[in-house]
Amino acid sequence: MIPSLLIANRGEIAVRIIRTARRLGIRTIAVHSEADAKALFVREADEAHLVGPAAASESYLKIDRILEVAKRSGAAAIHPGYGFLSERAEFAEACEANGIIFVGPPASAIRAMGLKDAAKALVAQAGVPVVPGYHGAKQEPDFLRQKAYEIGYPVLIKAVAGGGGKGMRRVDRALDFEAALESAQREAQNAFGDGRVLVEKYVLSPRHVEVQVFADGHGNVVHLFERDCSLQRRHQKVIEEAPAPGMTAETREAMGRAAVEAARAVGYVGAGTVEFIADAREGLRPDRFFFMEMNTRLQVEHPVTEAITGLDLVELQLRVASGETLPFTQDDLRIQGHAAEARLYAEDPEKGFLPSTGRLWALRFPTGEGLRIDTGVVEGDEVTPFYDPMIAKVIAHGPDRETALSRLSSALAETRVAGPRTNVAFLKALADAPGFRAGDFDTGFIDRNLDALGAVERGVDETAVALGALRLLERDMKAASPRAGASSAWDGRDGFQLVGRREQVMPVVVDGTRHDVSVEWAVSGGDAAEADVAVRSGSVTERRLGRYRDLPEAGFVERGDGVYVLDGGRQTFVASFDPFAVDLEHLDAGDSIAAPMHGKLVALFVAAGDRVEKGQRLAVVEAMKMEHALLAPRDGVVAEVSGEPGTQVAEGARLVTLEAEAG
Template identity: 55%
Template sequence: MIGALLIANRGEIACRIIRTAQRMGIRTIAVHSDADAEALHVQMADAAVAIGPAPASESYLCGDKILAAAQAAGADAIHPGYGFLSENADLAQAVLDAGLTWVGPSPASIRAMGLKDAAKALMEKAGVPVTPGYLGEDQSPERLAREAEAIGYPVLIKAVAGGGGKGMRLVEEAQGFADALTSCQREARSSFGNDRVLIEKYIATPRHIEVQVFGDTQGSVVHLFERDCSLQRRHQKVIEEAPAPGMDPATREALCAAAVRAAKAVDYVGAGTIEFIADGSGPLDAEKIWFMEMNTRLQVEHPVTEEITGVDLVEWQLRVASGEPLPAAQEDLSISGWAMEARLYAEDPARGFLPSTGRLEMLEFGDAPGGRIETGVETGDTVSPHYDPMIAKLVAHGESREEARERLCDMLAESAVWPVKCNAPFLVRALEHPEFVAGTVDTGLIARDGEEMAQPSAPSAETLEAAARALVPADPLLGFRLNAAPRRNARFLLDGEPCEIAFEGGSEDPVEAVLLAERGEAWQLTHWRRDGAHGASAGSGAILAPMPGRIIAVAVSEGEEVVRGQKLVTLEAMKMEHTLVAPFDGVVGELAVREGQQVALEALLVRIDEVG
């Protein structure tokens, strides 16, 4: 068995791995950037090693620093978690060459499945059905455009080295292909160092269904059933569940058997996921489910599989990496109940899901029977602009799908995050959407109805009244004056915006501010400021940076006339591209940035002046 394990990751997955390893008696070693020196995963580990500055490119993505840290700390194994270097075959090979254990598949397996085009060709050979598309070597824009035309629109452009929804673009019509290709390749180069793409037929009502597989060094491979990850936004998973709604035993058997064949085709060892796309226009049918890709690592959503099988997948990873056979045979595995997971992110749905950074002054998670919280932060921690803005994963298990759904709703509704914005209210509305309740979700649901789900809500009158009473001193004469009204009206600021609240009574010990929380949303109520200093903002023509980041494209020049909605600049931040557009017709009065420039939060990027 492994004696000392270095976790080459951060946040909630590092914390989750540390818990299991320590339970197994394994010494744990954390790594951290300068920004994470006080992070929760560092506090939990038995030892910690600093590996560089805050940017991931100078710390968590540096394989040589990871390996050096493992050797310096006396680790005999490295667990990469997910993301960062988890699917980096070169690091896996370097770890093995150094005489250490790599907790994951072999470098050969990673390489075989790491490029989507080569993986699809391999799967076809193994008898695994794949979606129609173009996997060719000719990457010229002209050839790619011709192939897209031949496949028939709509099509998906996908980075062959992609993952996590990055390096992927949906193209509805031929005239949008060139711009989408350029954007996809640029994001692929930035995220993966490889701008090669494949073209794939877009399934109009797709469902995303994946199978958890596990192999050992003795040649055995089992599956741990399927997960449904169809609720997505911009190709990134939002809510996952296991098992998949509407999955009949015959289709499950065929799908899981195909996943096992896929894993055996690359001599797979460890935890992996075979992702499939299913035609969701009707009942699930094995003839209408196709291979998409394989993730050669542990998935973010692995807890839902753990909840329905009773298996600790991290423990399995550590045992298999130590040379032990799989802890269970296929006939020993079964499904018990239903599980759902929601990804709680520090982002503002009302502002286009822009990441929200800053100190977590309040962080509370709701509870429910069968509930589970996976997090890497706690109250007082800071959400950094340098990394993925996930706050936590909330997981609920129940005897039925509806019980799991209701429990997850309760957990989210009772959670409170402030002043950092989070997507909990959006997640509650998604779980309550009629299509989700019915189990008929396809991956386009949020694109269709997400705007309504993202609308900000206000606290209820009852919540506001209770908060107002806490802010205002009690009036000892109220109720004793002749003809006195039993209620009072006063002005307050709700998250800085003026509001008037009618309420009864007051407090004997009033406070300066009250935090309100309701259905996963949080607000601050304070006294009305009479100096008029509330609500100030930049002029409507000033385009400010919504978050710290790097300018990767400038589409206009100073003095140029622009129309409302025209692309101005593209900002890369929090691993995503954000396009900023003209708010009205006008002229570029000031262009304050250049391509490649780093900008701070609310820095002036462009100023648009009205004409005439």
């Protein structure tokens, strides 16, 4: 076994690798950016080294700095995790040149499968069907537009390098092709350093099924069955499961054989995933699936494969990298039950899944039979705008699909997160969706059901506001109760009075917006602690006796200036209104287009004096490796443009200001 291991990654996968290596008696070395100096994986490693500033391009993607740390610390091997350098052939070559084991496939295999166009040509020669499209080298926009016309809309523009949905755009009309191509190329260049794309026919009603393969350095290659990753948003996987619903033994054999042959064709070693697409309208037939790509690394969703096989894929990676032979053959492997994984992200489904940042004031997960949580953060940590916004993976396993999904749903219902917005309520709705439970879904399922899944603006949760106001009242009463030596009982702010009822308006701030609630006090009988208090917000009234001793504590998370109210996966932040805290900068912001999150301003398409139409693209902000276009809310004229492309912008920063057109 290798004696020491450097982990060239961050987050939950770094934590997972460190814990597995520790169990095997391997010394671990972490590298980290300035933003991750206090991260969980840094704290858990035996030693840690700074490699650069927050931007991944200046830290986690700096091969020379990572190798310098590896040599200085005496690392025998480097595990690249997934993302970052995990699929960079030059990194694998550099490790080999420096006498360091790369825990992954040889550089030749990464290079052969790393470019989608070359990979498709390779597997096509082996007789594996590929999706119709243009996979050539020409990249002129006019040429690609013509190819899209010949293929027939809808088409899919895909980055030649990389994966994870970056540099991928579906285009339904020729009118939208140019903007989609430009955005895909820019995103691909930023994410992978390679802006080239291919254009493919978009398969209607597609199911995304991938096969986990594993190979050792002695010529043994097996597949560890399939995963269904069809529940996607913006080509990013949301919930994955294994095995695939509706999979027949005949199709599993055909897919598994194709995946193993693809791995053999490139001399593969270690863990890899071969991804296929099938037309769900025809079921998972053995003659109707197409090769998409091969990911030459461990996948985010590998825990569901571990659950149904009983294997530890990270341990297998380390053993294979140490020169060991796979301890099983294909005939030894069996599927044990069913597993599903949900990706908990710091994002706001009610606002187009915009990334969310900030301190995790609460982060609490349930425990129970068949549950597993993989996370790289703990309560009190910060979610920053620099990296992927995944907080955790919630994994559930059971003897059958219904049990696994029910356990996943229950676990999500018991998950408590406060601070950044999250998709936990959305995930639970997805796990419970009748169509998904029935196995009637494809990669467009989420987009077709956004309303039913709660991924739409739902307005203020009046119940949460009332509960939050009650909580603030309780806090205020405790702080203002008359104390020994107090000059007067009138100093108290507890609603005490001699007779009758009294009603007053209590101004609060709900998620940053002024909101008035009505508070009704009953006769307290001289004991303010036992006053009957009712708070009305909108049409909702919440009433509590005494010190609100029956409030559900699990639903509240205290913050210095207010309280988070957690209800059904949603969070509402209620704070006392401060009349002196006026945001002067944004008093006239009605016609301002502001940055929806912290990120980088990558493009500005307008200048002062330009006339714009409603829906026109004005700017693009990139955050957490995804691009977000800012559109004109109405027709008008650009009065002012702020910021320069390439600079960082804060959430709420004004970028474009509109004014009415003269006349």
